[in-house]
Every structure is written in structure tokens, then in C-alpha cells.
Amino acid sequence: MVEGWRQARWREPLIYELNSVKAKRIGFIIPYADEEEKLVKIVGKPEEKLGTMYRDTPPELPSLSEVEVVRHYVRLTQMSYGVDVGPVPLGSCTMKFNPKICEELASDPRLVNLHPYQDEDTVQGLLEMLYLLERWLAELTGMDRCSLQPPAGAAGELAGALMIKKYHLDRGENRDEMLVPDSAHGTNPASAAMAGFKVVRIPTSEKGTIDLEALRSAVSERTAGLMLTNPNTLGVFEEDILEVAKIVHDVGGLLYYDGANLNAIMGIVRPGDMGFDIVHLNIHKTFAAPHGGGGPGAGVVCAKGELVDYLPRPLIEFDGRKYYWDYTCKKCIGRIRAYYGNIIPLVKAFIYIAMLGPEGLREAALQSVINTNYFIALLKDVQDYALPFDPQRPRKHEVVYTAEPLKKATGVTAEDVAKALLDHGLHAPTIYFPPIVNEALMIEFTESEPRENIEFYAKTLKEIAKMSHESPQRIKSCPHNTSVGRLDMRYANHPKTVTPTYRVYRRRVKGEKLVL
Amino acid sequence: MVEGWRQARWREPLIYELNSVKAKRIGFIIPYADEEEKLVKIVGKPEEKLGTMYRDTPPELPSLSEVEVVRHYVRLTQMSYGVDVGPVPLGSCTMKFNPKICEELASDPRLVNLHPYQDEDTVQGLLEMLYLLERWLAELTGMDRCSLQPPAGAAGELAGALMIKKYHLDRGENRDEMLVPDSAHGTNPASAAMAGFKVVRIPTSEKGTIDLEALRSAVSERTAGLMLTNPNTLGVFEEDILEVAKIVHDVGGLLYYDGANLNAIMGIVRPGDMGFDIVHLNIHKTFAAPHGGGGPGAGVVCAKGELVDYLPRPLIEFDGRKYYWDYTCKKCIGRIRAYYGNIIPLVKAFIYIAMLGPEGLREAALQSVINTNYFIALLKDVQDYALPFDPQRPRKHEVVYTAEPLKKATGVTAEDVAKALLDHGLHAPTIYFPPIVNEALMIEFTESEPRENIEFYAKTLKEIAKMSHESPQRIKSCPHNTSVGRLDMRYANHPKTVTPTYRVYRRRVKGEKLVL
Amino acid sequence: MIHPWVPSANEDDRKYMLKKIGVRTPLDLYRDVPSKLLLDKPPKIGFGKSLSEFEIRRIVESYLRKNKVFLDPPPFMGGGLCFHVVPAAVKYIISRGEFYTAYTPYQPEINQGLLQALFEYQSLIADLFEMDVVNASMYDMSTAVAEAFLMAVRVTKKKKILVPATMHPEHLSVAKTWLFGKGIKIEQISFNSETGEINLMELERKLQSNDVAAVYIENPSSLGFIERNVEAISDLAHKHGALFIAGVDPLSLGLIKPPGRYNADIAVAEGQSLGLGLNYGGPLLGIFAVKWDRRLIRQMPGRLIGLTQTVDGKERGFVMILQTREQHIKREKATSNITTNEALMAIAAAVYLSLLGREGIRKISRIIWLRSHYAAKRLSEIGVRAPYFNNEFFKEFVAVFPVPYRKIHRALLEKNILGGLPLDKWCPWIGPNAALFCVTEAHSMRDIDLLVDVLNEIIGRVK
């Protein structure tokens, strides 16, 4: 990593604006198009048969050749930034390297061309991989069974919350409160709410862990469960976890583990051993399936004991001869999505786990924690970024700083720091999260970041702090080296200017007043 | 294409400089490495067995993880420019779009994992494709047979020149002169020389075609043959081609067609019909196999009549049941390289030809010629770039301008124009070629360049001319928007500073005086 | 242990880093973990050791060999997902690391490319659907349907949803799951047994109570027929204060009237046909669109990308907008819990639609219509009732055989043909002889003729 970075800038027109002359170009040839006439002769014209359901004006799509389309999107990629380009230490996101072998093998035609309803005896190879993966994930979490169905972590949470709901209902209890620490990821309360729970917020203690007293006074016979992340979003391990589990279980509540990020503990400690009843995992975090600029991921949900009956169906099964989907659903919550899950990322996880192996997974976990604490050590003497909640304690896979001292001294905010980092070819950390930390900078390097980059990151943060004191305006005007300068969020969201599609843009240009 | 382009700039260290701490990292796991100890027990230690042939110090390679290696090269790609990124109208290079379907299908494991010596009955599918391709290429050139062996155009030329040599020798004639027009591609004289010929340079007439009088006076019983490109490198069709053929044939010489670029004529006219005896083709030009930043390509060589016997062997054959390699070589020049040729690009050409089909190939040819002449029409009134050799005549797949007027008026050279084009996100044309045109700008859009880009290119050339008059220094200081500024060719080639490897660099740093 | 994916897990780096941290071993960093929780041996996962690329390649190869892919002819199986052609350029673009290794573009300035591509996805779908606002993806159509129902409840404050009895059974089951926690009811409306279309009288009756949050229809339905009374349904729903939600097939919209034209409030769809591949059912792409209406837009689930400008007003740019609807800001008050979505699939769809373009979309819709009708016609010539419904249809259709279909299906498999989906379990009321066939742009007349010939032979044999 060297100074002088500058991102590509293409000033690329919208795909609509490329074919300036509206000539009839195409980028894709319809197969066997020469049969069209013959077919019309035999079956007639759809235009005539469809009557009022016929679309009489073609959709306003662009008309482009393959050449233009490929170039357009290649150029757009050059104005994007992922792990393949440099460090993306977004806290809570676990941006690890996406091994190329996983991508290659998981794009095999013998996977991507399989129809979900094709007969099970024609997909035994895939089912076997999924079966093994399910066994491995159960082992890593200390759970009995997993459903591979949820397409993402949040969907796993929703499944879990619904399982908790149904479990209590089946026992004749209408428990309507879900406890969620204030440090929790936003999806936790959102999922609980979607499952119909009232969300009870539990504060964080000065130690950076759940406040035991507050928890004790929050639990009651209305408590359906507690959703917890451990290590939590501060990167701190909930050391009282056994006590926490007891408190919740004692009132008849269940323990839900948000295992979006198992990175710090895989192969080292298991949620099941801590007392959790349900766990969801983010395959696209811990198990190196790519994030795809926002997705797809996969959000396996696992359960222990009685709760297994509540998992979304079907589950993958093996009868000693044949792998199959078991649809038996006596108590289960039903399906959380159509078909069986996000199979392609799951296969990537299968490869990732198999390749790292038992020792390797453990080493990866340890290294992610070493990387975090190495970074903390490098920033030790910097006053501008402070470590809230017991700075002496080791963090695990991630760490949250506050830029409050910097802001107080210079006016430079966490967001400004983020933009200044971009100018060095580095992706910013997660900012303003978790909400309990002001001016939060939440940093997670993961095990795949080489030492040099952690050092460069720390050095750059120090320089930004220094520069903020010398010339805060310079920092506040960042970024300059990205493909565009700082963008106007107000304009973007203003009721009179908000423009979510080109269609809305065109309607506005034509004079319509579209106000939100 | 919009103003404001800027290429990515990473200031990327050399791969050697990345692992700053020389820690032992690896990017690749050796398969079944756990067997090593067991193997040593059984067969002993190579270090001991190899004696003096043992390498006692490991090679000075870097030590990097897969993460670092992937990022490094991804970043380097962002500082490169190919057809996927924008127009590359390098004349004589035929930079057409490389269809993604060709890339995808030609990287199938059932191709790339085939051993060249595996039994023919295990590669019948591939051989059938090669057989069809050979038939198609013979049809397009009007030749009888083709050898797929030459790995590039120049190797095809060498094969052709050697065929001519051997043909005459077999007839007891020691013809030692090869006629080559002064407009010919550099590989023509170079190949002729490699085949042991004396090269006789034939001038170009004012019409832009071979000077018939000069040709007539050059031919003799020493004439082995004439190497000709048609349309020639000026983009002009040799309209006297039938006369040219007669002149050469009449003295017993052979006609060699440099078909590196068949783009203007495929499906429209055929070298065989023009009187040529031997033709080579550049699969990586006319038939859309990618150039790969310099290669690999494939340089099929074809022949007619008696000359077929001289083609490099083996040839692909079919006996009605089975495809096979025919090694029969009574008169042939032998092999031009090991094995059968550059198979992967050949398969891409197979797909390309099959998909375009008879009409499509022809349309592509026509469009490439339309694009050239459209560009000429757009530049019509521009004085600074002149069209040498009969500007009224249509050009074919390419056109050569001279920037001499511009240079005379402003001091801005063809090279400066090239660098200024780069600053607009456009690749420069071929410059200073063919050598018979001063300050040459040789431009070839090919059929895959959309109209808008041709217009933008013409517009930009005009602006550069205008700016050259207003402020020549500004043009001479280009480029600014590329990942580095103008590079020092003198330093690069100076005997005291020339540095072809990092090894030489290190040796210099250690104090060695390495002078070329 | 040294590993390509864990650069600093080597002796040199480790030692140096631990020293700087001030601990002796990595496990010292776990000193706050109750020691009885610490595992004393490595987990029992994988194949007991770490594997090289080549080893896993061989292992995976040994599994893949056991999967059967149907290409010649392509699958005739329907059921919400069908075999469609995936252009090589789509795969090429989504294999670019800058896209697929990126996170959600929280820092827009460094991820303009990704944001523009997603904005284009939203725009292309908007034009295809003639709806104004499209989010940058739901997981799949089933969850898009569920989210649409939840949204309708938020918007209307009512708690009942009406759906056709012919609704895709998995979508229905997913929607039920998602609505279970909130106690929202889904009621099915019966259908015209001849045409398959929704029973308008029953619909109107059920709407009378004015407690309906939304009326949902599929067009084409999961059984392939066209719901022609869309305008009437739309009017009915709106008259009774319910939202009108339409589930459509994007590839039909070059030919069939888009949901925006019949005044759908929300349109949802499965985007798999837009260049994604079958993926054994995942990843897919949930399309979610609404018309311009602030009540609706403010209640939308999922991510939205919008056009904006730089703070100096000089350049155009793209950012995530209306984030205050989302979980990371609104937490339990968010319009949905979704965050990770199917962004890369949305980009694939954008590339696909860009390639197809104005000409291509009309052509492909038309050719799918023609081919599926050709198949139905040919089948009817050999004594199969196809289409089962007396109604227009698109792409999928129900075929009823003179004998139980499962037997036929297995016989087809033996001939390397993946036939229609047996409907005995999927749609039990229709009986054991029925199957859901899907014919797309990928099926040549020869493919269809082959299918028919083989079926003819099988039926003769089985009967």
C-alpha cells in the first residue's frame, strides 16, 4: 500500500444514455429465432390471442450491443471496491478473502443448472455436500441440527424468533417480550418485531457486556427469549454468559445466538456449550462466501434439543443409502423461503471448511483476534480515538473506537475520518455503529488481512488525526481520490429530489411534480 | 464516453516488495503434502541423492499469501486497458470484441485438461471441431488445406517462407529473393530473412498500392516469391492484384498472402481467387480470439495445389469414421512448433465463426469497412491530419493518416497526439507505421466499435489538433490521466540504466556496474 | 500452520505481533472466556485435515459427477423456476472481484460502480414493470410476496390478505410463516375451474368486510394461465381500501401488459429468469416494485439506491436512500429486518436486461409464448390435455395425462429428459395425472418434438 492512490473515474453514462442514437441494437440472440415464423403459422400470433392483456408499447429499455454492455459494466467495476482490491475492515461484516477455488467450483454447470424440483436421485452429489455441511455447522455451533433454508442472517433470525414464538405457544404460553441488548445488531430487534415480539432493550455495562442487573430485572414470565451476540458487537466476549443463560432459562425463556459472525470462536468455543438454544450463522461472513456487494448470502439456522422440531423445513437427511429432503413438519414454523436455501454460497462454505480443516479454522479464528489486538496495540498512544468500555480487555474479532475526542478537539467526525481513509485507497470501517458508542469506528480486519495493511491502516488513522488538528477543513473535504467527491445525502433523500429510478427521473424531466 | 476520465493509479509495489517483513507466507498448498515424510522414508532425501546438482540456496522469490497475490494482480489489471474497457483502434491489430461465450466455452476442463499425446479416440470431440475449423478457413481463403500449427502470424509467415524455399529447392531451383512491399508488416521481411531469403523491397505507388513497374523490374529467376497484404497496411485494396499475381507467377515465383487481417474481405473476396498460393491467418485478429496483452494467438497457414504438400505437419484428417492427425510428410517443411498448435484460441475461432455464420461474417466485414470510411468522412475537413495516397479512394478495414501537417504547424508529433488521446480514455492508434508514412496514425476500428465511439474519437482528434495550435506544450506534456505520466524511453534503454529484471535491479543496488 | 488465506499465521509474523500486543500465546487473548468453555480439541469438521485446492477439486468432482444435468433437451420442469439461457457476458460481469467481493456500498464515493449498477437494475425493472420505485432486491419471490403482505398491513392497518387458491404453494407457505408472528390471516379465493381465474364474486364478497389489507394475484399464475380480469380485481381491491399486489414473470412483460398498467400498488416477481441460472433454487432474486405514492414508498422494505450529486453540485452520483426505513437505523421500527439481499443477482439481471434491450425483450417473450403453445398443441395431439385450463397461458402449463404422471416422469428420466413437475403433491386437487410443464426460449422445436415423441411412446407403453 503506497501513497498516491486514485480510483478509476469513468464518468460513465447511465446504460440508458449509451445508445445515443436509439438505433436498434441487441446484445443477446434469441435461440432458434429462425423458427419464429414457422411457430406463428402453427400456433398463431400472441398479440391476437392475448386481447386486452397484450402489452402494446414495448418497455423503455436501452438497445445495446454486447460490446457496449460489457464495457459499461467493466468500467463500473473499476469504480467499485471489494476485498479483492484492498482491506475492507467493516466491523460486523467479516470481510474475509473469498478464495478463488470456491468461486470456480461453485460455478460448475453441474450445480447451477440443477432444477430444485428435479428428482432426488439425480442430485445425490449435491445433497451429500449439503448433508456434510450441515453436520459440520452443527458441530461448530454445538447444536443438534441446522436448516440451510434462510437466505441471509436476518432471515435466520426471523426463523429463530418465530421458532421461539411457536415453541412457547405450543406450550400454551403467550410470551411476548424479546430481550435484546442495546449493542445488538439492528436486525435482532427488527426480526423480533417481525415475529410479533415487543422488544425489550437491555443496556450494556461499563465492562462492555450485558448489564446483569438490568437483565435480571427485565426477565419475567413474559420473556420469550434473549437474542445475544457473543463476542458482542463491541468485540467483547460476554464473560458472564453462563450466568446470563441461567437467568433467562430460569424464567422459561430461550437463548438465541446471533452467530452472524462466528469468526473469533470457531473451533474454540461453541454457542451450544454456552447455553444457547438456537443459533443462526452467516455463511457469507464466517465461511468466506462473498458478500456480492450486498448479497446473496446464506443464513443457516441451527437448534438444540426440542427446538429442532421447530426448524424451518425441509431438513437434509440421509437414510444410510440415499440423501433426501425431509419435509416432516409436526411443529415446525414452515418454510422461511421457497426451495432449500442459497445453495451456491453453501457449497462455497463446504469447500472453505473442508480446505481449512479442523486446525485451519481454529488458526483463522486466532489470527482474526490477533489482528484486532495488534491493531489496538498500534493505536495505543493515540488520544484522538478512544477505546470505550474497559480498554485493558482484549477484543476478539473486532474493535469499536470512538472518534469523540477527535471531534471535540477538531470538529472532525467519524464520517470525516471514514472519507479521509477512502482517500488512501482504504475502505472505511463501519461508522456510527453500534449505536451505544458515539462517533463509532467499528473495525474488523479478519484473518485474511496481512500485517502490513493493518500497520498502514493504523498509520493512516494517526495521520488523519494529526491532519485534523492542523487543518480540519482538509479532512472535511475528503474524499478527493475516489471516482466522485463527497455525495449529497440531503439532495438524495429530499422529498422533491429523491430519484430512485430513471423512470422517475424521466417523469421529472417531463415536468411531473413527484414529491415524496 | 464522457470527459473527465482518469485511470486507476495504485502506485503498486513490485511483487517482491509486498511482503515487507520477509515472513514465510504461502499462496498455494502443495497437494497431499502430508505424505512427504512417508515418501522420504521410502525413497530417501533428494538433497542427498542429487549431489552437486542440488540447489543449495532457494530462489529469491517473494513469499506471499493468496490474498496478497490476488489483490496485487487485480490492481495491476485496473491499470491496464483492453477492448473490454474501451476502443483500441490500433491499426494492423484488429482489436475486435472478444465474445464472452468463446472465453467461457474454451476454458472447459474437457479442453484445458487434455494431454496432447493422449490417444486420438479420447479426443474425438476436439478433433472434430478442429477439422471443421480447418475446412472453414480453407473455404474463406480459397485454399485447399490449412495447418493449424503456427502459434502466431509471424510463425505462419515463417512456415510459408520455408515452404516457398523448399518448394523451389525441390524443383532444383535456388531462388534466394523474396519480394516485399515497403508497406508490408515488419514480420514479412523478418520472416523471409529467417527463412534465408534476401529481401527485395518493392515501393508503393502514389495510388497506395504496389508499384507495378518496380515489381516488373524486380522479378527475375531469382524471385522465390512475393509477400503481400491485401488490403495492404494502408487499408487500400491492391486493385491490380491479378496483374501482380501474373507478374510473379510468370517468372516462376509464388504468391504469399499475409492474411493476418482478413477482416475487410472475409466472405467477400478470397486470396485464393486473387492468385495467392499460400496464406496465413491470425486467429487472434480476424476471428476474435483475444490478444492477451501480446499473446497467445494462433497463426494458421493454408496452401493451394502442390503447396499443400509443404504445409507443416501434422494435418487434421477424417477417414469417414474417425478424426486423426496425419503425420505423412513427404515434402513438408516439418513442424513449426511442438504439438498441434494453439488449440484454445482455435476453439474460440470455431465458436466465433459458427455463431456469426455465413451472413454474419460478411456483415462484420462490411461494417468494419463502413466504420473506417465513416471515420474518414468525419475527419474530412481537418487539415492537420492528412490522408496520404489518393484520399478519394475508399479504405477498407483501416486507414493511415499522417500528422505531418500538424507537426509542421505546431511541432506536435504523432506520438504526442497518441498520448493526448490516452488522456481522454481512448487508446491511441498504431503510430509511425507503416514506415512509408511520416508521422503515421494508423487507425482500425473493426466492426465492434459502436458509432458513438468513432464520433468521439474523431471529435477528440479534432480537439487535440485545435489545442495543438493554441498550446502545443499542453499536448506535449500529455498524458496526465493515465496511471503514470509520460515515461522516459531514453532512461529505459540507456546502457547504464536499462533494467530488464528485478535481479538486475538488485545487482545494481548492491553496487555492481552492469552496462549494456 | 501456514495458509494462503491467513497471511500472518506464520511464525515470524505471529511472534512479532504477539510481542507487540504483549501476550505470549494467542489463547491469552481468550483469558476472559470461562475456561470450561474452551474446547480441548479441534472440531470434527471437514475431512480431518486441511486440504489443498487439488484435493478438494477432486472431492467436489466426485460429488458433482453424481448430479445429473439436463441440457439435451433442457428441463421441461416448471414450478416457479424454469430453465432459461444465461448469457456468458452476465457471468463474466458478476465474476469481477470489485463487484462480488464488495460489501453493501456504505461508502458511496468508493463504490459508485456498484451503486450505479444497482440503480440501473432498479430502473430497468421499473421500465419493464411500469412501476416507479424498485428496491435493490429481496431474497426471492416468496419472501417478496411475504414482505408485500406485511407492507400492505402496515400501510392499510388491516390484517387480512386475499390470495388465489392457485397461488404458488411454496410462496403461500412462506407467506404464512412470515405472517404467523403478527397474526395476519391469509385467505384463499376459489377459482373458475375452466379458466383458472380468480372467482370475482367471492373476491368481492370477501372484500365487503373492509378488513382486507391486500388482494394478491399472480400473472401468469403459478400454473401458467393468465389472469385476465386484472383491471376488475384492481378496482375491487382499491374500492375496499385494500392494496392490489401483482406477482408477475419478468420475461412475460415483453408481451403481456405490465402491472403498472393495471394499477398494481405493489408488484413482485422472481428474477431468476433474468440470467441467474437455476442454482437448485438459490440464490434467486426477489423483485419488489411500487408505484409512486409516498405512503407506499415510505413503507417499502429493503434497500433503495438513488441518484444524487456531489456536495459541490458538480457531478452526478449514486447513494443508498431512505435508509431511515431500515433496520440499522430504525431497529425494531424498521420496515423489514432485511439487510443482506441478492444484490449481485440484481446486477446480473441488470446486465441481462441491458443485453436483451428493447428489441430482445419483445422477442424473447414472444418466442417463449410461441414455444410453450407449440408444446401444448403437440401434446394435445397425442391425447394429453394441455393446457388443462381453457385460457391463455405463458411459459408454464398444466398437462393432464391419461395415466398417472409419476410413472411417465420416471420413464422420461430414463431417456435423459426432465419432464414436467408432478402435481400430485404440489397441487393435490388436480389429481395424480397432472404435471406442470415449462417451455422457454431454450427449447427448440426439435426438443419439443423429441419430448412429444418419447411421451407418445411411453404413454402407449404404460397404458
Added chain:
Amino acid sequence: MIHPWVPSANEDDRKYMLKKIGVRTPLDLYRDVPSKLLLDKPPKIGFGKSLSEFEIRRIVESYLRKNKVFLDPPPFMGGGLCFHVVPAAVKYIISRGEFYTAYTPYQPEINQGLLQALFEYQSLIADLFEMDVVNASMYDMSTAVAEAFLMAVRVTKKKKILVPATMHPEHLSVAKTWLFGKGIKIEQISFNSETGEINLMELERKLQSNDVAAVYIENPSSLGFIERNVEAISDLAHKHGALFIAGVDPLSLGLIKPPGRYNADIAVAEGQSLGLGLNYGGPLLGIFAVKWDRRLIRQMPGRLIGLTQTVDGKERGFVMILQTREQHIKREKATSNITTNEALMAIAAAVYLSLLGREGIRKISRIIWLRSHYAAKRLSEIGVRAPYFNNEFFKEFVAVFPVPYRKIHRALLEKNILGGLPLDKWCPWIGPNAALFCVTEAHSMRDIDLLVDVLNEIIGRVK
């Protein structure tokens, strides 16, 4: 006709452009072509019509199905190319459009990435070989050998080349073709029938005439054995004013002394093992290296990339250097006619060597040595003479069977094993019972044991 690869070949664009040009039809632009040459019908190529992606995909699939790939176990076939593992990252990098769709980087400022990658290729090979200058590729090893011979002739002004009689027969035949035009002679030196090594006495004798331009050796030889007398050969050659050229196997150089150490003037190699795949023999990668010597460097064929700086001296950069050797400048006086080369394969090799690194190269050389020795040992246990030569070897070795090998080979094929290369034609003097086996990092002990077991069974049956 509208086509995805020919954007402006549509009515609108065509009409507009032709008008601007001032002609009526495209063929007016061919008015200078003798009309009797113009074809009156489209060429008979392809499948008679244009095809969609899906159609060609199915056609190609139907061909590919007829190819047989050996993976389980990997091929045991030698002959200059062997089965090696290709890391996924290599393929990923060379599939990036900015690299593979680029031309030769004539404009260095816009192609720094490509140039740096090629410079790194040159540097990595230089360090592996301990040679100073490496070009950015020849077509393959055979043409690298031919070019080395031609270069030796240019440098020494002599016209004879001495090569070992065990030289790779295809390389020899290629060299003969390339040298034919210039009338350069290649003479073979006999070998020690026990060790395979070159006959030093004969070599010295042939050098006496002082008309030898170069002495060439292979190390390991095409038959796998090691040429241990490299220092002596080198000295002899140099003493008589000849260049010393060594052909090596890059993957052996983690273990075996590199050519730079035994004073080779030119080293050549086949780079296929460096992450390229077998490709049925092409593309390959011809490696060409020389030591620091102006006489040599000035006479090198092919492209060279060098380090430089910007004209303002502020930044580092890379450009093509010493271009005055090349055809586009020197024409008939060029050091070679080569221009298109195997650049992308060179980059693949650079990525591969970067992944392998200092640790990996030692490990892989060692494991190949161990595995090939294990295979030879196991074979010798079942009555096969392996290795045939009493000498050290690397990767490939000759195995002599008690019965004619071709029969055995076919029997192996029936068991899905691609055995060694039958040597009856390749190397006739060795007789019909011999085969050239190759064992690499890809062959597990189980693979080798399987081979041996199956062979044992076959030999028993055939005998």
C-alpha cells in the same frame, strides 16, 4: 442482420453512416476490387446460419462430451508436458478483461499493469533460473530452442549446433525446420547408455573443429534423467567458442541447480507447468533467458520489458525496451520475426510463481521428486525396469515393461487411466516395451498405488 458483436450493423446506424460517407451500399466501398473477384454467395462456413449462444453451447457440449479427461487418477503421461495443478487464482487473474483483451502494450502509460506483470514475470524467472535477462515470452519451448540456436549463430557467426541424441524429438524437429532456411546444421551427440548422459568425449571431439555455435543440453532431459556433467559441458563449450544453452524444467529448480549456476549463456524452458494447463499442447509458454552480457542481450529475440521512470523523474514505470532488435523497427535485420507471443501465459506463470513463492517452489520440486521416485520404486517392484537409466531423474522417467507397452496402455485406458507415453515412435531406439511416465505433485500415493496395482494385474494378464 443485427448482431451483438457488430453494434452498428442495424438499419438506423447503417443508413446514417453510409449517407455521411456518401455511398449507397456497403459494396460501393469495394468498387476498387475487380468485380470478378467478388463472391456472389456467402461462404460455406459454420452451420449454414448464425447461431445463438445457447445453440453453440449445445453444439460444443456435444463435442466436449466426446473428449475424455483423466482426473482420477491424473494422467501419468509425459513427453514434455505433464499434468500439473492450476491454482484457481491464476485462472481468475488471466480472466480479467483488462489483461486478456489488451494488445501488446505499445502505449505504456495506459498499460502499466500489464507491463509491470510482465516485468515481474521476467524477474521471477530470472531469480528462479539465476539468469539476468528474460524475455516476455516465446511461443513454446520448441521455438525457444530454435530461437536460441539462431541466436547462437548470430552471436558466434558459426553454423553448427550440437545437441544430445536424447533431445525431445519434437523440439529437435522444430529446430531443424527453423534452421533449414539458413542452412544451419544440427548434430546429435551420443549418450552413455547406462546413465543417458551426453558422451563427453564425443562432444569434445566435435567441438575441436571450432565451428560450433552452441552446445545444447536438457536438464532434466526429455527422458527425465539428470545431466550431471553440466559444469564440464559448459566449460568445454566455452573453451571452443560455443555458447552453452540449457533447457530446464522450471518446477525442478526448487531442488536442482539452476542454469545460471553452471554458467549457461542461454536457458530455455517450457513454462506450461507454471499454472497453464495442458491445453492439448497449446497455448504453452516458451521461456528464454540469458546472462548479463551485452553480446547476448543485444541478440535476444522477443519482447523485453524494463523498469524506467517518468520523464520528470518522479515516478517509476515500465516500458518495452531494446525494441530496436525487433521486426517492427529492424524488419529483415531483426533478431527474430516474433511479435505476438504468449504474454498472457507469462502473466499466468508470474501469478503462479508468486503464489508458490520461496517456500512453495522448494516444496513442490521436492514433492515431485519424491512422488516420481516413489512411482519408479513401486513399478520396479512389479518387474518393470523403472527408471530405465541408472541415474538421478526428475518427474519423468522411462519404464520398460516385460511386454510391449501399447497393449498395456490400452488396457490402462479401459480402466480410465492415462498411462505413460509409448516410446516406440517417439524414441524408437528404445524398443516397443518402453513408456515415458510422468509423476507430479498431483499424484497422491494412492494414485500411484492404484496405477501400480492395475499395471500389475494387466501385466499378469498380458504376459
